[in-house]
Amino acid sequence: MALPMPISILEAIGIVQKGVALYKTIRKKPEEIAAVGRRMQDLEFYLSELQALVDDKQRNPLPNLRPEQTQRIGTVISDIRVDAGDVYEILCIWDSAGSFQKVLFTVGRNPRRLDELNSSLEQRRQDLRDILQLMGLFALKPPSETRPTSPAAPTRADYGVIFVDPFNLGRSKVAEGYMKLIREWTVRTGGAFKVKFAHSAGMLVRDRSDCVDFIESLPGRMVVNGVAKEANAMAMASLFDNKYFDYTFKPGIRASMMKRAHRTDAQSQSRARGITQNIFKTYDYILVFTGREYERLLLLKKGLLQAHGPSIAPASKGRIIHLGAYLNKKGKPNDIADARKDENEDVSRANWNTTTSQIKLAVKAFLKNELGWQQPERGAVPAY
Structure with missing residues (x-):
């Protein structure tokens, strides 16, 4: 089942992975750049866990979520896409110029922008953690009509x-x-x-x-x-x-x-x-x-x-x-x-x-x- 959202998890993963790949190639970087890079790596992992849960045909929890819960997930994924796009742009500038001044110019000459972006990424990480917990709960007992049990299917007891x-x-x-x-x-x-x-x-x-x-x-x-x-x-x-x-x-x-x-x-x-x-x-x-x-x-x-x-x-x-x-x-x-x-x-x-x-x-x-x-x-x- 496809996610009924304005943006897919896979698209968000793709943007985050581009940023992570670029971050790994940059050798010399200030702590402000390193911090957002580390946050992106965390997001990549959490998004992959979420996608794996959605792809699990036996446990896909999406049919069991309420509309407002699905919408919440969509909002978080969209926010991640925006933040990850900003990070990727900053990393591209740093990689090409190696100049902190040019990075600040791109983000509006606001030295606090990177701190704000880092805080935003941390919030997205916490949101993903909560979503994974929610999805795990609703994957526990899907409606019987969506997963009929075959009488011949072996029952695990181990x-x-x-x-x-x-x-x-x-x-x-x-x-x-x-x-x-x-x-x-x-x-x-x-x-x-x-x-x-x-x-x-x-x-x-x-x-x-x-x-x-x-x-x-x-x-x-x-x-x-x-x-x-x-x-x-x-x-x-x-x-x-x-x-x-x-x-x-x-x-x-x-x-x-x-x-x-x-x-x-x-x-x-x-x-x-x-x-x-x-x-x-x-x-x-x-x-x-x-x-x-x-x-x-x-x-x-x-x-x-x-x-x-x-x-x-x-x-x-x-x-x-x-x-x-x-x-x-x-x-x-x-x-x-x-x-x-x-x-x-x-x-x-x-x-x-x-x-x-x-x-x-x-x-x-x-x-x-x-x-x-x-x-x-x-x-x-x-x-x-």
């Missing part, structure tokens, strides 16, 4: 899921544990569950991470210095210390999430772990809790693709999803923040209960919308 937050102590551990509880509940009551394995990791944890340099090179001056601590006890209590899933499998899952980690690899699985360069080809879904985490993963994916090529992140794997998208029916994701601290920098069990409730709602919605999970009937008791 999906891999990983939850990522900064330090792999609270939210990601809660989500991993909850996914495992749901799996046992579903399978032991005779239902189908398509997730074969669920893990969690911390983007800022050094232990067992082989992409520290990539992460620390991302915008934002992130430092990967998190140590391999055990799961937050209060977070785990908010998940396990209640009447829910009060069956024989619950203690075993809790124990596996809380193991001490100083002897064998099997015992160390519950400790905080960093992410690896293979994350985008090992897992089908990478689930995050905030817009910042979503953007960091996108940028990491971009860096790994540039360093290693397409094999490091196959198109069919490593789909990044903002879990908070399931908490807002209007399409703009709600961040699922870490449990709120009080004035003494302490976190109460009540605050963790609130955060855990949000995570549980979002995880169940993900399973239902993306993988067609059917919740066991009320009162269903596991057979073993």
